Amino acid sequence: MRVDTIKLSGLSALGAHGVLDFEHQKPQKFSVDITFSVVTEQAVQTDDIADTISYADIADRVVERVCGEHVDLIETLADRIACDVLEFGAREVSVTVYKPQAPIEHSFKDVSVTAHRNSEILDPAWRKYVIGLGSNLEHPRAHVVSALEELSEVFEIRSASKLFGTTPILAENQSSQPDYVNAVVVGYSAQAPLDVLHSLQKIEWKHGRERHEHWGARTLDLDILEIEGVCSTDPELVVPHPRASQRRFVLEPWSSIDPDGELNGQKITELLAGVRDQEVYLLENEGFIA
Template sequence: MSETPGVLDAQGHLLDRIRLTGLSATGYHGVFEHERREGQTFVADVVVHLDTRRAAAQDDLRHTLDYGDVASKVVAVLEGEPVDLVETLAEIIAATVLANGSVQAVDVTVHKPQAPITVPFEDVTVSIRRDRSKLPAAEPYSPVPVVTLAPDEAAPDEPAPDEPAPDETAPAAAVPPTAALAEAAPAEPGRLLVPAAAPMLAPVRAAEGQGDVEDAASADEVVVGEVVTDVLDREPDGPVDAVLALGANLGNAQETLRAAVSALAATPGVVLVDVSPLARTAPVGGPQQPDFLNAVVLVRTTLSPRGLLRATQAIEQQHGRERHEHWGPRTLDVDIVVYGQVLATTDDLELPHPRAHERAFVLQPWAQADPHAVLPGLGGGPVAALAATAPDRAGVRWLALDWLTAPVSAAQVDADTSRSAPPSRP
């Protein structure tokens, strides 16, 4: 960890520092599904700024920082509840350390050495400094309490075989609700949490003649739970800019793409902003097949991300989508590349598109339609710059500007113009 500048106290004196480096754990943080499923190593370095003179003078741990406790909490954050961003991890760690009243400032660096980056690299780090004036943007780590019952709190002893069970009858209204219905805390990966056990209640004998009535009342009760809305199902407060990538290489591909653009324009909640030039590109991966025609459409939509997905899938079906194998030929493909600044990964939709940053057949037309476009998320950046370095950039053969209104020479893609696809990237 590189040397960090010191922190001054109120009198202008340099505070002391306690440094912990290389705290590591397996965490399940990240925006991609495989990161949440498989986990990876995260490492944290922490520098704590405080005045240690009182603790040293009295030789008393109570007046300084218990770095063993800090180390345990930092590791608990790393292997705890998953978050999307390394930045969020750093904020939680900083908040946890600053919860100690003797700490005046803290420097946190979080390393993600196994980040899903497609080029050789050594490490990815996020470093922050937080203090009593620039507070963390997260709540401190709070462990889930684990309660162990004392012997006298355990289940009551059963009566001896010859001993009648004690009559502990109580009115039904006097029985407190069981704590087992309390809201459960989220489980952390790799850790078994034992919730506090509720005290066991003795059987309650209902008053004679009341059993059927109370059962009927219970059956009529309705428990209303909180409705949780997936961010991908949530309609935006206002119009959102989105980018769609269109591709086809079966039949009259140019006419299919024209019809798809018209269908998008006619979709309720979707407004066309711009349409890119038409690119003819060599297939990437998959079997030998005809060249593709590709275009990018910029839209403004009031649909939710998943609502837009359903609309594009309906257009694919209307135009005879055929896709029998991965990276194989198809009649029409419409992908959502970007939806505003949404970063999300689910089984049916990943935003931004996970391979957009390395696909020249998306990047080059997009840069033509919007020279200042920026791809958000991991691996993103200025679209024009990404297009210039995309691995498959040599496969983009030409761009046609007026393809929506005029026929394009050789736009009819057939097997006579096909060629073998370049080898797939690892």
């Protein structure tokens, strides 16, 4: 995944920030340097600003922040600007706030604070993950069973569903496919979410996964459905999974092992009620669940 760096330097605005009483009222000059990383894989192909982060939008937000609500510390100002940039979808950001008119009774050139912040998907932490597994090529049951064992190298597994069979959901005019074997696992990992994703991709590649067609047949598919406390729109890792709430082959096994689970604040059992028309069956029974 292509990741590039954008730098915006010397952005200036007047703001009333500082500890002293007069600094609460009298604006003074602040300057800001910002360096942030962004996934540009799509943007370099489309040449469309909608597929990247506009530095003009970043500049507008920074000026709003500097001219806006008072803070005592430029450390706080730098942190808030950094968090603003992350909200635009940056993976990493460094923000330096300069206060050249700081009230210091000595000769000096400048005062500055630099804050470096990462997107949540780059930060290691002990988190709960919900992982969906699927296969419909080359002995799919064997691929899923093997992958369930391999996931124990990535997660501390807390629960794993039984195997379910699923009639494929196809795009318009898409060729027919064999039924899928699906399962869901709940586990914990201390790795950064992006590292977890790459570990799952290695397992997929080990099973011969090839990505030629959207919604195409596959030897193994491992999807991160949810990461507790993490919401990401990063092009490489979107969580919660944007289509999980519409897929019975996800919700059925998930609810069987985590009946109190939630997706985007809605109970899995409630979401499941809305997709009963999709054909999913417990493989042990070889029959459709009514």
